[in-house]
Amino acid sequence: MNWAAAVLNRVDRTTFFASFEESHAVQYFYEPFLEAFDPELRKQLGVWYTPAEIAQYQVARVDTVLREELKIADGLADKRVYVLDPCCGTGTYLIEVLRRIAAKLKDDLGDALFASEVKKAATERVFGFEILPAPFVVAHLQLGLLLQNLGVPLGNKKTDRVGVYLTNALNGWEPPKGPKQHLLFKEFEDERDAADHVKGQDRILVILGNPPYNGFAGVAVAEERELSDAYRTTKHAPAPQGQGLNDLYVRFFRMAERRIVEMNKPSQGVVCFISNYSWLDGLSFTGMRERFLDVFDSIWIDNLHGDRIVSEYAPDGRTSETVFAVGGKSPGIKVGTAISLLLKGSQGGPRLLYRDMDQARADERRAALLDNLGEYRPLRPVVEIGLPFKPRSIGKAYLSWPLLPDLFPVSFPGVKTSRDGVVVDIDRERLVDRMKQYFDPKVSHDQMRRVSPDAMTSTKRFRAEAVRTQLLERGYLPENVVRYCYRPFDVRWLYWEPETKLLDEKRSDYFAQVFEGNVWFTCTTRARKQDFYLPLLTSALADLNVIEANVQLFPLHRKAVGGALLEPAGRTPNITGGTADYLASVGACAEDVFYHTLAILHAPAYRAENGGALRQDWPRVPLPDSQNALVESAALGRQVAALLDTETPVPGVTIGGIRPELKPVAVVARVGGGSLNAAAGEFEISAGWGHSGQNGVTMPGKGKIVERQAAGAVTRDVYLNEVAYWQNVPPPVWEYTIGGYQVLKKWLSYREKRLLGRALSTKEVVGFTEAARRIAALLLLQPALDANYKAVAGAAREWTP
Numbered sequence: 001m002n003w004a005a006a007v008l009n010r011v012d013r014t015t016f017f018a019s020f021e022e023s024h025a026v027q028y029f030y031e032p033f034l035e036a037f038d039p040e041l042r043k044q045l046g047v048w049y050t051p052a053e054i055a056q057y058q059v060a061r062v063d064t065v066l067r068e069e070l071k072i073a074d075g076l077a078d079k080r081v082y083v084l085d086p087c088c089g090t091g092t093y094l095i096e097v098l099r100r101i102a103a104k105l106k107d108d109l110g111d112a113l114f115a116s117e118v119k120k121a122a123t124e125r126v127f128g129f130e131i132l133p134a135p136f137v138v139a140h141l142q143l144g145l146l147l148q149n150l151g152v153p154l155g156n157k158k159t160d161r162v163g164v165y166l167t168n169a170l171n172g173w174e175p176p177k178g179p180k181q182h183l184l185f186k187e188f189e190d191e192r193d194a195a196d197h198v199k200g201q202d203r204i205l206v207i208l209g210n211p212p213y214n215g216f217a218g219v220a221v222a223e224e225r226e227l228s229d230a231y232r233t234t235k236h237a238p239a240p241q242g243q244g245l246n247d248l249y250v251r252f253f254r255m256a257e258r259r260i261v262e263m264n265k266p267s268q269g270v271v272c273f274i275s276n277y278s279w280l281d282g283l284s285f286t287g288m289r290e291r292f293l294d295v296f297d298s299i300w301i302d303n304l305h306g307d308r309i310v311s312e313y314a315p316d317g318r319t320s321e322t323v324f325a326v327g328g329k330s331p332g333i334k335v336g337t338a339i340s341l342l343l344k345g346s347q348g349g350p351r352l353l354y355r356d357m358d359q360a361r362a363d364e365r366r367a368a369l370l371d372n373l374g375e376y377r378p379l380r381p382v383v384e385i386g387l388p389f390k391p392r393s394i395g396k397a398y399l400s401w402p403l404l405p406d407l408f409p410v411s412f413p414g415v416k417t418s419r420d421g422v423v424v425d426i427d428r429e430r431l432v433d434r435m436k437q438y439f440d441p442k443v444s445h446d447q448m449r450r451v452s453p454d455a456m457t458s459t460k461r462f463r464a465e466a467v468r469t470q471l472l473e474r475g476y477l478p479e480n481v482v483r484y485c486y487r488p489f490d491v492r493w494l495y496w497e498p499e500t501k502l503l504d505e506k507r508s509d510y511f512a513q514v515f516e517g518n519v520w521f522t523c524t525t526r527a528r529k530q531d532f533y534l535p536l537l538t539s540a541l542a543d544l545n546v547i548e549a550n551v552q553l554f555p556l557h558r559k560a561v562g563g564a565l566l567e568p569a570g571r572t573p574n575i576t577g578g579t580a581d582y583l584a585s586v587g588a589c590a591e592d593v594f595y596h597t598l599a600i601l602h603a604p605a606y607r608a609e610n611g612g613a614l615r616q617d618w619p620r621v622p623l624p625d626s627q628n629a630l631v632e633s634a635a636l637g638r639q640v641a642a643l644l645d646t647e648t649p650v651p652g653v654t655i656g657g658i659r660p661e662l663k664p665v666a667v668v669a670r671v672g673g674g675s676l677n678a679a680a681g682e683f684e685i686s687a688g689w690g691h692s693g694q695n696g697v698t699m700p701g702k703g704k705i706v707e708r709q710a711a712g713a714v715t716r717d718v719y720l721n722e723v724a725y726w727q728n729v730p731p732p733v734w735e736y737t738i739g740g741y742q743v744l745k746k747w748l749s750y751r752e753k754r755l756l757g758r759a760l761s762t763k764e765v766v767g768f769t770e771a772a773r774r775i776a777a778l779l780l781l782q783p784a785l786d787a788n789y790k791a792v793a794g795a796a797r798e799w800t801p
Contacts, residue, residue, distance in 0.1 A: 050089070050210050050274075051326060053366035054339075055096040058208055058272050060373060061300070061341055063100055065270055066206070069298065069346040077104035081125070082202050084259075085209040086169035086252060088128030091139030093209050094164070095146060097126055102150065115150040122147060122162045127198050129169040139164045167195035170224045170251050173259065175200060204259055208272040211252035213333065227251040227258075231288035237387050238617065241525065244284025249275045253288070261295045261344050268345035277303060277338035281388035281616065283526050289387040293352070298343040300376060301354045301389055304365060307336030318360035325362035339369075352379045352389065385616035392612025395793065399613075401620035402799045404523060404554070407579045407593060411523075411552040412513070414544035415484075415494070418462070418504035421454035421696055424484060426756065428493045432481060435495045438468065439476035454696070455502075462501045470500060482514075483540040488547065488738040489646050489771045490747050491540055505544070513555055514541045518571070519641065520553040521598055522546060522739075525618055532607050532614035533739040535598060537644040547739025556594050578801040586627045586797075588634075595637030596630055596792075597621050602640050603789035604782055622789075622796035629795075633788050639781060643774045646767075653777050654770040661780070666718075666772035668765055669727040676724050684759040686721045690749030700742075700749040705734075718744070720760070729772055736775045744772060 063075040072078050076097055085093045101121050105114035122143055130136040143162040144154050154160050166188075172195065180189075198204075228245045231254065244250070253273065260269035279285040280301065292299060305312055306322035314320045322333050353376035359365040381387040384399050405411070417423050422438070425431035437443045437451055445465050449456035458464045477498075484494035496511060497503040520542065521535040526549075533547050542553055557571040573590030575583070583593060600606055600621055607614065624630040642650045652659045668676070676682045693699035704719040716734055719725040729744070736743055747768065751760060 050092045051324065051362075051366055052092070052096070053370055054210070054274060054323065055092045057366075057369040057373075058274065058339060059093065059096045059100055060370075061339075062206055062208055062270050062272050064373060065341060065343055069343055069348070070268065070270075074104060074108075075100075076206070077101045077108075079125070081206060082204045083126045083206040083208070084198070084204045085128045086207060086255065087209050087211050088130050088139055088164060089135045089210070091128060091142045091164065094126055094128045094139065095142055098122055098143070098146060101126075115152045118150060119147050119152040123160070124163065125202070127163040127165070127202075127204075129165055129167050129195060131166070131168050133166065136164065136166045163198070165195035165198065166191050170227060170255055172196050173199045173255070173263070203264055205264070205269045206272070207256040207259060207269070210274050211249040213247065213249055213276055213335070224251050227254040230254055231285065231291060234287045234290050236383050237286040237290045238283075238384075240284050240287050242282070242284040244278055244282050245288070247276060247278075249273070250279065250285075250288065253279075257292070257295065257342070266345070270344075271342040272339070274304075274337055274339045277305075277307075277336045280338055281386070281390045283386060283616070286386040289381065289389055290383075292342060293381070293387065296342045296344050297346040297351075298348065299352045299389070300341040301352070302339040302369065303354065303356050303358070303390065304337045304339065305356070305358050306362070306365075308334040312336060314358050314360035316360060320358065320360055321362040323362050323365050352381060353377065354379045354389065354391065382613075385613045388612070388616055392616065393609065394613045395609040397622070397793060397796060398610045398620055400799065401622045401796060402578065402801070403620050404597070404618040406576060406799070406801060407597065407621060408554045408574050409576045410558050410574050411554045412507055412510035413505070414542045414546055414551050414553060415496075415503070415507050415510070416505035416544040417494070418459075419454045419502065422452050423495045423497065423503055424486060424492055426492050426750070428481065431493045431495060432478075435481075436476055439472060441472050461504070467500045467502055471497075471502065474499070483647070485536070485538040485540040485542040485546055487543070487746055487750075488536050488741055488743045489774070490750070491538070491646055494541065496541070510553065511541060513558055515559065515571075518555055518557050519645070520555050522551045522553055523601075523619065524549045524551055527615060527739075532611060532619070534737075535601050536738050537598060537641045539645055539647050548741055549739060551739075556591065576801075578799070581800070582623055582797065586624070586630055588627050588630050592630050592634040593623070595634040595641060596624065597637070598640050599633050599637035599785055600789055600792065602778075602781075603785040605786040606789045606793075622793045623799065624792045625795045625797045629792060633792060636781065636785060636788055640778065640785075643778050643781075646771070646774070650774065650777070653773050658773070659777075662773045662776055664728050665733065665776050666726040666729050666769040668769060669717075669725055671723050671725070678759065678762070681759060682721065682723050683762070683765055684721055684753045685748060685751050685756070686753050687719045688752070689745070690752040690755055692755060698750050698755060700745055701752070703745070703748065718748075720765075726768060726772065730776065732779055733772050733775045736779070743775065744768070747771065
């Protein structure tokens with residue numbers, strides 16, 4: 001303590017506090033301090049400094065809405081306007097509210113009178129709740145200094161205090177049913193009672209701030225979960241899917257909604273939060289959006305973008321920073337954010353207004369917010385796709401077409417391994433050898449740990465030594481080494497373990513449906529990276545993340561398991577009764593509608609016209625009005641299927657006489673000409689295409705590409721190493737993606753020699769060429785796929801489930 005005092009005594013206090021007033025030094029201090037002291041705790045508590053421009057903008061918007069919509073002429077300065085920041089942190093929003101009040105009162109009352117009225121506001125009607133002691137203390141310090149600088153300092157009496165309370169904002173809004181709980185210190189009881197008075201007695205008209213994004217162990221989560229229950233059902237929109245409603249910020253929205261809409265008499269007020277923007281269109285939040293449209297009169301959305309999880313980009317191609325970035329350095333917030341202003345009590349009737357703030361740099365976006373408080377466009381959210389609070393493009397007839405599960409009732413999630421380094425391998429022999437050692441009782445646990453660290457590393461759901469001990473009693477199952485569609489155009493080998501958590505989610509019901517003659521296409525209800533994920537087709541067992549998201553796999557056929565065989569040959573088409581009726585009406589078979597669906601989903605025009613809806617739900621599929629149209633569409637779908645399934649040779653593309661337009665694509669070549677020498681290491685991939693990231697995850701690298709002109713167009717040479725390369729890979733072929741994966745680059749990243757442990761075989765080198773030619777052939781099919789889609793959509797059969 002003496003050392004600390006000696007340090008503080010050397011501070012020039014006058015200079016320090018003068019600087020503090022201008023630069024918000026306390027907030028800047030608090031966050032970097034906690035980052036250095038305990039970064040994990042900082043992340044857990046959601047301690048992120050809110051840039052001043054964000055608070056200024058939200059306060060200005062609230063003030064404008066109070067004046068223009070609720071006809072409160074003095075806005076925040078009106079004595080009837082009670083304000084609450086329920087998660088006030090170090091007081092950023094409260095300071096800004098009081099500054100705006102001060103500016104208005106100074107203009108109205110002059111220098112002699114305004115300051116005392118500001119103090120009255122700070123102590124009687126501008127409130128902050130905070131659950132963490134450190135920012136609570138800082139907030140008191142900031143507000144005290146603000147009043148001191150205005151010439152109306154707080155006195156020494158306990159009652160002379162600003163309205164910031166150490167409390168949990170998410171409970172205590174209803175009177176307790178029993179006697180109040182006694183706390184360890186009377187001061188804590190006094191603090192709770194004062195906060196409860198604000199919660200139960202004052203008519204709060206404005207709730208604003210930056211609610212926390214993550215849960216905290218000190219919060220009574222079980223008691224608060226019911227706050228989000230109001231959003232877990234819908235009246236008209238599709239039911240919520242997923243776990244998003246468990247995010248803590250959702251409870252703050254519900255707390256604010258309940259306080260403004262249900263507890264105020266008459267129902268009136270404003271909610272303005274900056275938060276995770278997932279709720280604007282996420283499948284978990286359909287009930288939340290539907291409710292807001294029901295209970296609020298007006299809603300304004302500022303989409304601030306900045307999602308780093310999906311690598312969001314601005315329209316000019318630059319990386320979109322989080323709006324919280326300061327000086328180009330982004331804090332731990334990786335999700336995109338939005339400012340939402342919800343109004344109850346306006347006279348203009350229900351409306352939803354939206355705008356994108358999509359400048360690349362955070363400082364550019366914050367400046368744009370302050371420069372422009374308006375310029376919104378009205379939105380009419382569509383109930384059938386979950387009422388997204390973002391613009392969505394949908395074709396005129398799209399909503400009349402059947403959803404994918406209306407056609408094909410059965411689908412399965414892919415296999416989740418969680419231990420790829422044990423049960424998955426590019427080389428069958430290496431996998432078999434590793435699994436035989438795993439099941440060999442002569443190999444000790446320590447020896448096995450050296451063979452495969454993943455096999456002997458315990459996790460919360462996997463006790464490595466106990467699992468191996470159990471499986472040693474049963475032994476190795478050689479018939480369970482199966483083909484495994486790991487990533488697009490990347491089929492490997494899997495040891496499918498039917499017991500324990502060696503294989504994390506084995507999907508036994510799905511595994512039983514993988515048989516010769518059956519094929520599957522992939523689909524998701526929502527693409528994590530926003531764009532619709534092209535379906536992949538495979539005849540092999542597939543990974544849960546085969547197209548980057550949590551994938552569902554739709555089979556052509558299904559068979560009875562553990563019961564009587566179905567006809568013919570023990571299998572039945574995977575179609576609904578509605579699909580069967582449709583096929584009977586046009587005289588076609590289940591395979592036709594299966595492959596027709598693949599053709600439609602791969603048409604660029606289909607995805608462009610209906611991209612908004614495709615982000616929200618299963619795709620809808622137009623059905624041809626005649627047998628000929630269905631058969632012709634299915635024929636295109638079969639071509640797509642053959643090109644996607646690397647287990648299927650394709651005449652003219654991978655076997656036989658290669659088509660002239662494909663023959664020049666991705667030809668293997670040697671720098672300076674001549675033959676490649678595998679023995680000299682010239683089949684090794686060492687150009688930096690991949691490296692091992694955290695927890696052994698393979699991360700893509702920059703690699704080596706040389707762009708050049710060929711036949712009047714730009715093409716690329718893709719290098720294995722300094723000697724060998726694939727010549728003439730056209731940019732659209734190189735950039736082709738399925739799901740979240742750039743197909744060819746992803747394939748290369750896994751086969752860097754330091755990761756694969758060997759050079760490529762001749763078959764694998766040729767395999768890259770074949771994959772590039774498959775992709776080129778798919779791209780050449782696109783005009784025919786578009787023409788087919790437009791013809792079908794223009795004369796689609798009316799769907800009757």
